[in-house]
Amino acid sequence: MNKRSLVIMILILSIILAPYWIYLPLVLISTFFFPFFWEGIFLALLADTLYGFKNLPVFGFPLALLESILIVIFLPIRKLFRFNAESNL
Amino acid sequence: MKTTFRKNNSSQSTSGRILIIIALFIVGAIVFPLTRGFLYRVLSPVWKGENAFSRGVKNLSDFFRSKEALIQENENLKAEIAAQDNLVLSCRVIEGTKDSLLSTYGREASDAGIAATVISRPPKTSYDVLVIDAGKENNISVGETVSVPEGPILGKVFESFSNTSQVVLFTTSGEKTDAILERNLLPVTLVGKGGGNFEMILPRTAEVEVGDKILSSPIDPRLMAVVGDVEETPTEGFKKALASVPVNLQTLRFVSISHN
Numbered sequence: 001m002n003k004r005s006l007v008i009m010i011l012i013l014s015i016i017l018a019p020y021w022i023y024l025p026l027v028l029i030s031t032f033f034f035p036f037f038w039e040g041i042f043l044a045l046l047a048d049t050l051y052g053f054k055n056l057p058v059f060g061f062p063l064a065l066l067e068s069i070l071i072v073i074f075l076p077i078r079k080l081f082r083f084n085a086e087s088n089l
Numbered sequence: 090m091k092t093t094f095r096k097n098n099s100s101q102s103t104s105g106r107i108l109i110i111i112a113l114f115i116v117g118a119i120v121f122p123l124t125r126g127f128l129y130r131v132l133s134p135v136w137k138g139e140n141a142f143s144r145g146v147k148n149l150s151d152f153f154r155s156k157e158a159l160i161q162e163n164e165n166l167k168a169e170i171a172a173q174d175n176l177v178l179s180c181r182v183i184e185g186t187k188d189s190l191l192s193t194y195g196r197e198a199s200d201a202g203i204a205a206t207v208i209s210r211p212p213k214t215s216y217d218v219l220v221i222d223a224g225k226e227n228n229i230s231v232g233e234t235v236s237v238p239e240g241p242i243l244g245k246v247f248e249s250f251s252n253t254s255q256v257v258l259f260t261t262s263g264e265k266t267d268a269i270l271e272r273n274l275l276p277v278t279l280v281g282k283g284g285g286n287f288e289m290i291l292p293r294t295a296e297v298e299v300g301d302k303i304l305s306s307p308i309d310p311r312l313m314a315v316v317g318d319v320e321e322t323p324t325e326g327f328k329k330a331l332a333s334v335p336v337n338l339q340t341l342r343f344v345s346i347s348h349n
Contacts, residue, residue, distance in 0.1 A: 016132060017139055019212035036106055038113055045117040049125050050132070051214030053247050053257050061118050068110050075103055 008039050015047050023047065024063075031070050035078065040067045126250035133222060133253055136208040140342075202345040203227055204238060208253070211338050217258035217283055219244070221344060224252045229346055237336050238345045241312040242305055246346065256344070259313065260285050260334060268313050270295075271302040279303065279314065279332070287314050287332040293321070297330050 007030055014023040027044065031037045044067035054060045205223035223229050229249050235256045236242040244258035259266045264281035275295055279287040291297055297319055304310035314332035321328040 016135060017213075020215040021212065024215070038109065041110065041113045042117060045114075045121045046128075049121040050128060050220075051209070051218055052216055053218055053255060054122070055247075055257075056216070059118055060122065061114075064114055064117060068114050071110055072107055075106060 004034055004039075007034070008043070011043050012046070015043060015050070020047075020051075027067065028070065031067065032074055032078070036075070037071060040071060043067070125248070125255075126253070129220060129250055129253040129255075133208055133220075136220070137206070137222070140208065202236070202238075202347040203229065205229075205254075205344055205346060207341050207344055210341055211284070215283075217244075217261040217281065217285065217338070218247075219256040219258065219338075219341070219344070221254050221256060221346075222252065223346065224250045224254050226251055228348075229254050234347045235344050236311060236347065237341070238343055241314070241335055243334065243336070243344065254346075258285075258334075258338070260287060266313070267306075269304045269306065269310065270297060271304055272296055272298070277303065282331075285334045285336070285338045286317075287334075289330050289332065290327050291330055293326050293328055295328070297328070303332055 011023065011026055011030060014026055024047075027040055031040045041064055044064040045061060048056070048061045048063045052060050052062070056062055058065045203223055205221040205227070207219050208222050209218075209220035211217060219235070221235075229246055231246050231249055233246045234242055235244050235246060242259075244256050244261075246254050247257040248255040257264070258281070259279065260281040260283060262281055262283040266279045266281070266287075268277050268279050269275070270277050270291075273296060275291070275297075277289045277291065279289050282288050287303075289303075297316060299316055299318060301316040302312055303314040303316065305313050312335065315335050316330050316332045318331040319328060320331070
């Protein structure tokens with residue numbers, strides 16, 4: 001099991017068990033540190049499905065939209081950091 | 090000298106990744122709502138176990154408190170219970186009078202409702218949404234009022250599954266609810282701000298003070314909130330009152346669902 005899979009499992013458990021002020025920053029940090037963290041969209045969808053409701057903005061998935069935007073924003077930003085080259089190896 | 094020029098594929102790969110993200114979002118937005126009932130059924134025992142564990146940890150902390158502190162707290166609680174018993178007896182008399190008045194005018198008296206356990210609550214969710222362990226099999230249907238047993242009303246059932254239901258509280262951000270300010274029976278509109286809080290805009294001449302109660306409707310009033318703060322600017326023609334539900338949502342264990 002590699003680091004990315006382990007982190008995803010931890011994030012799923014934190015979404016199920018922990019308060020939002022724990023899992024939201026963890027998802028944000030993971031989105032920044034892992035290259036193209038597309039799994040974050042599903043994690044955000046899971047949080048919105050469990051704890052949101054249909055009448056929320058963006059068809060009831062505001063967190064998923066925010067996560068999608070962050071992934072796109074972090075794509076060029078990550079290239080500026082040294083860990084980006086190491087994580088792409 | 091041979092110079093090899095690499096094709097710059099970065100813009101193409103970025104465009105491809107953006108398309109992948111959009112596709113994942115659309116597919117997820119279609120599929121995930123269909124799984125809500127299934128997820129609640131699967132996670133319900135996990136959340137119940139987590140709640141029991143949290144209560145156990147809290148009880149364990151009491152083990153380390155001094156004997157004197159526990160005795161003093163016991164005495165205080167006994168006195169508080171005695172005072173509350175008298176208040177409950179008075180309320181029962183008033184409730185009986187209210188029910189007979191309602192039946193005189195052809196209105197049904199309120200029933201006790203169905204009790205349910207709260208299995209998911211803030212701050213697990215950043216929205217003011219509860220998940221309860223009663224659903225269609227318990228005759229829970231969408232739109233029914235949810236309240237604290239013998240206490241204030243909190244919200245309505247938004248979605249009902251076989252054994253669980255989702256309750257959206259009136260304090261959900263952006264949710265507007267009509268209510269009555271007990272002082273002068275002034276109609277007000279409560280706007281949810283999240284975290285168990287409301288905001289209402291009142292005319293500058295309206296009388297409102299900290300501690301005023303906000304009720305649900307004039308016919309069968311139930312407590313909804315208590316005014317916590319009033320903000321007034323002399324140059325503006327209105328004032329803003331902030332209110333909150335008189336219940337700690339983060340420790341809420343049981344609710345009552347009333348058939349409308």
